[in-house]
Amino acid sequence: MKKFAYYPGCSLEKMAQSYHLSAVETARMLGVELKELDDWNCCGATAYFHVDELLAHTLCARNLAMAEAEGMDLVAPCSGCYKNMHACNAHLKKDRDLAEHVNFALEEDNLHFAGKIKVRHLIEVFAEDLAAVKAKATNPLTGLKVAPYYGCQILRPRKFEHENVEEPQYFEDLLGALGATPVDFRLKLRCCGAALIITNREAALSMVRNLLQNAVDSGADVIATACPLCQVNLECYQDQVNAQFGTNFSVPVFYFTQLMGLAMGIPTKQLGVGTEFVAPPPAMLAACRKTAVV
Amino acid sequence: MATTVTFSREIANLLHAAGGEPVSSCMQCGTCSGTCPVSDFMDVRPQRLIRMIDAGLKDQVMATRSFWYCASCYQCTVRCPRGIDIAELMYGLKRYTIWKKQYPEDLIGPAFSETFVKNIVRTGRSYEPVLATSYFFTLGLKEMLQEAQGATMLMLKGRLPVLPARIKRLENFKRMIKRIIPIGDE
C-alpha cells in the first residue's frame, strides 16, 4: 500500500473542505494512505516569497523536515502549496549554504532538512495508476464533458527540471478512466489570476472570464480543478465577472477528486458535493443519484 | 573603498539564487510580454521591464507597478528562449521594493503580503477573514458590497473559518522564525 505524508494546507481546512473530504475518501478507495502531517504550518502562498526568501524557505522546509522524519514523501492537494514545497525542496538540495541557514533555524523545533523525500501533487499520485482508478470506477461519468484545468503551478515551475511542461495529458487520461469525456480545453494551463483577485481585481476578473469563455466554447459541462485557489476564483467570482462584462456565465467547477469519488460510487455528502454555488450539470446529477444506490 | 553594486547586478544576484540566466542575455524577442496573461494591465510589460533593468534604470523600474501585478504563473519563464526566469525575477523585484519600502502607496499587493506573513508568523496558519479586513477598506463602495456578498456566501455555505487555526508547537515555531528575522515579543 502506498503511504504518504498528507499536507492539506490552509485552504482545505475550511474554504476548500470539499476538496479535503473527497481527496481522503478517494484515496481510501484506491488503497492510498494519506497520513496528515502532524502540526504542519502554512506554506506561505505567494506572500512569503514577496517578503523574505530565507523565511519562505524555512517555513516550507519545516514541513519537509517533518515528513522526512516520518520517512514519507509529501503529498499536497493545493497547487500553490505543492509549488512552494516542491521548489523549496529542489532549492535546498542544490544550495547547501541555504540549507545550512535553514537548518540552523529548524533546530529550534528539533528538525533537520536532509533532502531525502519527494514532493508530489495529489493529482499526479492518482494519475500514475490509471488501472486502479478504472477498476474502481463502477459508476462511470458517462456523457459528462469535462474541461481539465491544470492551472499554472503544478507544471510550469518545473521547467528547469527538463519536464514537458507545455503539453501534459494526464488529467485528460484520468478523466477518461472515470468514463467522462475530457474536452479540448485550450487554456488548460492558463493562470486563474490567483491572489490578483485580491490585489488587482480588474485583471483577475478578466482572466477568469477568458477561462470561463474558453470552457464554454470547448463544450464543457463542468470545469475540473486541482487547486482551491483556481476553484474559488473560477466559481465564486462568476457573479462579479457577469456584472463586469455583461456575461451570463453559470459554469459548475468541481475538484477532480469529487468527480473521482462520484465515479467510484462514494455518496455525495462524503465528497462535499452540495456546498458549491453553481449546481452540477445533468450528467453529473445522474451519477450523483446513482451513488445513493451503489 | 567598497565597490558599488549596480542595480542590474543586484537584480542578477536575485536571479542567480533562482537559477535562471541573467537579464543581459535577453534578446528582446517579446515572447514574455506576448504570452503574459496580465500584461494588458501592466504599466510596463515584461519585455520592456527587462530592458530597463539591464540598462540600470533603477528609479524607473522602482516606480512601475507591473511586477506587483504579476500573478507568478511562470508562463513567461516557460516560454523565454533565453532561459531567463522572469517569474522569479518578478518575485525578486517585489522583495526588493519591500526591503527598500519603495512602492506606490495605493498598491494592495505589498500590504496584503505583509499582513499575510505577519498573521502566519503569529499563528503558523493563514486565516482568511483577518486577511480580508486588511484590504477591505481599500475598496470602493461597489467593490465592498460585492466583497461582502462573496464572503457572506462562503460563510453561508460553511466555507469560511470562524476562528483562526493555530499550530501546536507555536513557541518553537516563533523561536525558529527569530533565528531568521528579528521579530518583537508582541
Ligand code: SF4
Ligand atoms: S522572452 Fe526572454 S529573451 Fe524574449 S524578451 Fe522576454 S526576457 Fe527577453
Ligand code: SF4
Ligand atoms: S509570471 Fe508574471 S510576468 Fe510572467 S507571464 Fe505570469 S503574470 Fe506575466
